[in-house]
Amino acid sequence: MEIQVTISSDQDIVLARQKGRSLALELGFSSGDATLIATAISELARNIVSYAHTGQIVLKDILGSNRVGIAVTASDDGPGIPDVGQALRDGFSTSGSLGLGLPGVRRLMDEFEIVSKPGQGTKVGVKKWRP
């Protein structure tokens, strides 16, 4: 099962996280975990809108050796992140804004991958496994 959501407005952020929550519940995740997944999706979609203006979120069910999970991929052709290491270290700045919120997203999910270069867009892949 694969669900694609085009992200280009703040309404799409809501749509993406609602679809993420539904899929998570369908896959048997607890309501609590579905909330974590929906929150991570919300932040990833928000980054797309803020920095790239348009992009895509893909939701998929995944199979492990003896477990099921959900994979979320957030991709865009935006400006890319100049210093990914820095982005993964910064939780929030002193101004109270959260920057990209990537460390937070990483904490919410079980697996986290990112590919991003200036001028080459950004792709973030996260997974959560159902216990």
Place this chain on the structure above:
Amino acid sequence: MEVPILKQGAVLIATFQAALSDADLNQLRSALVQQVVRFRSRGVIVDVTAMDVMDSFASRTLREIAHIIRLRGAETVIVGIQPEVAFAMVQLGLTLEGVATALDLEEGLAYLNQKFKTMK
């Protein structure tokens, strides 16, 4: 989607529905400030019981609402943050620092009434 704002004496009560977009949150911020001015409210309760996800924008907007309203001499209380939402917020590093919270509407009203007494 508009958030209904009810007036109960000197307190305004705004009740979130589940799926609020950024635009809805911005609209709520304007509406609350306008109503506080219009009714000379002394307290605002934002009930987020029905909110299923609190992300960075929602958390920032709630903090802004509380600060703007404080500049008007009124106090804001956020009530009804669900346990799973609270957990996700902590993972994401979202604090509602500087903003009063309470368990539910009843506790929120009790908090405000207490505050009003000391404010007199």
